[in-house]
Amino acid sequence: MENETVSLESIINNNLNGRDLEEFNRIYYGRTDNHEVKLKESSIAAAKEADFEIAAYAFPAKKEQTRTPRIVKVGVIQHSIAAPTDRPVNEQKKAIFDKVKKIIDVAGQEGVNIICFQELWNMPFAFCTREKQPWCEFAESAEEGPTTRFLSELAAKYAMVFVSSILERDENHSDILWNTAVIISDTGSVIGKHRKNHIPRVGDFNESNYYMEGNTGHPVFATRYGKIAVNICFGRHHVLNWMMFGQNGAEIVFNPSATIAAEAGSEYMWNIEARNAAITNCYYTAAINRVGYEEFPNEFTSADGKPAHKDLGLFYGSSYFTGPDGVRCPGLSRTKDGLLIAVMDLNKNRQIKDRRCYYMTQRLDMYVSSLSKVLELDYKPQVVHENEK
Amino acid sequence: MENETVSLESIINNNLNGRDLEEFNRIYYGRTDNHEVKLKESSIAAAKEADFEIAAYAFPAKKEQTRTPRIVKVGVIQHSIAAPTDRPVNEQKKAIFDKVKKIIDVAGQEGVNIICFQELWNMPFAFCTREKQPWCEFAESAEEGPTTRFLSELAAKYAMVFVSSILERDENHSDILWNTAVIISDTGSVIGKHRKNHIPRVGDFNESNYYMEGNTGHPVFATRYGKIAVNICFGRHHVLNWMMFGQNGAEIVFNPSATIAAEAGSEYMWNIEARNAAITNCYYTAAINRVGYEEFPNEFTSADGKPAHKDLGLFYGSSYFTGPDGVRCPGLSRTKDGLLIAVMDLNKNRQIKDRRCYYMTQRLDMYVSSLSKVLELDYKPQVVHENEK
Known part of the structure; x- marks a missing residue:
């Protein structure tokens, strides 16, 4: 990755x-002061030791007469996989847990209240291969799987809410798979979920x-720290998906x-979609992307006329937050694991x-009427x- | 305007x-070659003479087996007002016509097929004053007013389609006003319209x-050069407005x-909304903004606790095109009249x-159902x- 550009921000x-x-900065981010928040020396040292980036930015609001400020520290973690994709499934998963735990521990020290990971953070993004095995074996129960158990312990320890995107095995419905947060x-x-x-x-x-369109509607989760929702990956191209979470109060x-x-x-x-x-x-968004190259054991083609190959190309990280006014903070790098914190x-x-x-x-009434006609x-x-x- | 930044592009x-x-350029615009299109020497000279910026960029597509390319030259014009706002209404309008005609003539020489102007291009944006006179007198018939007559002649001369945003006087419905393209x-x-x-x-x-929400739905106009639609100004914040034009085939x-x-x-x-x-x-968009400061005869306040003043602040131009893939071209400046051409x-x-x-x-069916519940x-x-x- 030495030849990769670090980030638009670094340029x-x-x-x-x-x-x-x-x-x-004014035209691009929406402000000239990026409102960087000071981190603990110990956090900076731990991040250096474990080789991940760390940064924090504030999104302040105006003082009100009838409400006190509702300050929440929100973190996003971007990371590469931690073991080669030809290693046993449980070993690959464990290696990611071990790496990410170090980042969560730092977030805990910083008092982060909510953390969201990248999509399917506990596995390689193997769907490019179209192979079913061993990748389907990464699937687990949303309620009782090893990933949920791993995070539940840390959640209780740090009083931290987690948004954990995993491949879900639905044993109560014929063993089917879902892409589930x-x-x-x-x-x-x-x-x-x-x-x-x-x-x-x-x-x-x-x-x-591997899995079908979700059947859980547009739930908003009333956590101790605020009402949150999850628009998983490809849903960011769909403005109605974003909109329904807003209608439900996210x-x-x-x-x-x-x-x-x-x-x-x-x-x-x-920089466009989560920000739009x-x-x-009029809500906060956090866009989180994985990092690095993921090489698979067998070669595959990409339906683009090019020769078969073993990796998808660079997952470019660049995770960032946007405020409800559209002002964003600098993002994490394109190339490195990282923890980005927003003090909202x-x-x-x-x-x-x-x-x-x-x-x-x-004018929602007009659109419900117009769109229902489109369905005909x-x-x-x-x-x-x-x-x- | 000497102290104003020319553009993000110039920085x-x-x-x-x-x-x-x-x-x-790759991360921001979506390409490293900006596909600049060569202009005629005479166009460059005329633009210099009349003191407006001119630039053209191509948005190429792949060659297909069953359709020939459908190349259209589309222009957008951004401009400042041309006479002080205390001059008679018709004189102000005429001064804008005279200035803009020079830009249209150059577009005609360049073979531009469709031109769109900024919002209410034939008048100052006077609604900040909350005064009704003389600003309501800028309103005219969409079908037979002086602005439509002025453009109809040039349309026939250059075989050019115009999108003309004006203040409309609806004489058949009790003289009410509309903001109409x-x-x-x-x-x-x-x-x-x-x-x-x-x-x-x-x-x-x-x-x-001054005027109420429009009653014309989401029409798409089948012109000689392609199917076009107009999302007027504030509608760019409304994703459903954009969506309905797409559903209608724009x-x-x-x-x-x-x-x-x-x-x-x-x-x-x-840079976010028209691009999103x-x-x-999956259609082309063109975002067009007016340019310059507009000073009004009487001072007004801005509901921001600041002293009364006579202008709104800088209209920052920066008009640009985006392709259906989200790739955009460099925009016009923040400060100067201009003609931007896209060869699509x-x-x-x-x-x-x-x-x-x-x-x-x-999944439109899901959203029609969900949004109809939101209306309850x-x-x-x-x-x-x-x-x-």
Whole structure:
């Protein structure tokens, strides 16, 4: 990875200064002061020792007369896999647990309240292979699997909420698989789960061979620290998925993802989609992507006319937060494990709603009526031709 | 305006080079070759003479076996007002016509097929004053007003389609006003019109004192050069507005706007919203903003606790195009009149739809059902609490 660009942020900070840098930051991020939050010396040392990046930024709100500030520390963790993909399934999983635990421990020391990982954080993103074995063996029970047990213990220890995206085995429904986010409360119990609503059919993302569209609606989880929801990976391209979490009162929506930089990849859209969702829905969003290259034992093709190969290309990290006003913080790097912390005042959501009136002006009745017509098999689009009168 | 930053693009091009510049362009725009299109010497000379910026970029598509390329030249024009706001209404309008005609003539020489202007391009954006006179006198008939007549002549001359955002006087319905985009065909006749669906209630944008939410649905206009639609200004914050134009088959959606850089302004969202719309709806978008400061005769306050003043702040221009894949071109400057041309292959829309399957995977039936429940007065959001079983 030595030749990979570290981040758009690093390019900017290495080349711009003075008013140019200020103006870039104002136009790009939405502010010139990035509101960096000081970290403990011990956290910085631990991050250095375990070779991961760490950074924290504040998203302050205005003082109100009738509510006290609602400050929440939210962390996202991006990481590469920790053992070769030809090692036994449980060994691969354990190696990831061991690595990520060090990051969680630092988050615990920093007083982080909620943590979200990348999509399917406890396994390689193996769907590019279209092989069923051994990858299906990574699936586990959302309520009682080893990943949930691992996190429950840390949740109780640090009074920390976890959003854990895993491959779920549904034993009560004929052993089928789901792509599921498990929400573990600060007491260590499972609050609930949400299953990925939109499954890709593009490039190497052959997920539709493994699991179907989710059947859990758009739940918002009322945690001790705020109302949260999860828009899993491909759902970030779907504005209605984001919208329904907003309608259900989400204050923070996480987008755990696995997405790549390769040709026709998503990298130039990464700053756009989770950020647009924050703007239009007036809530905080967190976009989390995995990091690194994942090489598989058998070669596979990518339906792009190119020779067979053994990896998907770079997962480019770049995880970041956006406030309900659309202002974002600098992201983590494209290349390295990391913990990014946002110190959010959740009062900001309603302040922005009051200011911008996007919900009040959205004319939902008109769209329910229009979209229900679109569903008709003989739908006639509203098209105006010249001289048609 | 001497102290204003020219553009984010100029900051980047003045400070970055080599691989840093390439990587920035790849991550930000979505490509490293900006596909600049050569302009005629005479166009460059005319633009210099009339003091406006001119640039053109291509958005190529792949060659197909069963369709020939569908190349369309689309222009957007951004401009400042041309006479002081205390001059007679008709004189102000005429001054803008005279200035903009020079830009249209150059577009005609370049073979531009479709042109869209900024929001209410033929008048100052006077709603900040909350005064009704003389601003309401800028309103005119969409079908037969002086602005439509002015453009109809040029449309026929250059076989050019115009998207013309004006203040409409509806004489057949009790003289009421609308914020309306008029679509003038390449033959010079009016194809139809669309009225702004979402009216702001924020900052100095007191438009809700002047006109109501539009009643024309989400029409797509089948022009000689392609199917086009108009999402007027504030509608860019509303993802359903963008979506319905896509459902109706729009290939290019214009977003004529009037938006400012001032505190809590929209500048850091400008690269996000029209671009997200292009991505999620797989169509081309064009975001057009007015330029410059507009000083009004009487002072007004901005509901921000600050002293009364006579202008809104800088309209920051920065008009740009995005392809259906989300790749964008460099924008026009923040400070100067300009003509930006995109040479689009409209075949790209279906290519991206086939590749990404966003429409196929959007689960519209689920959302029609969910959103219709949201409309109920006693709607209970889907919220999951710990231990609620």
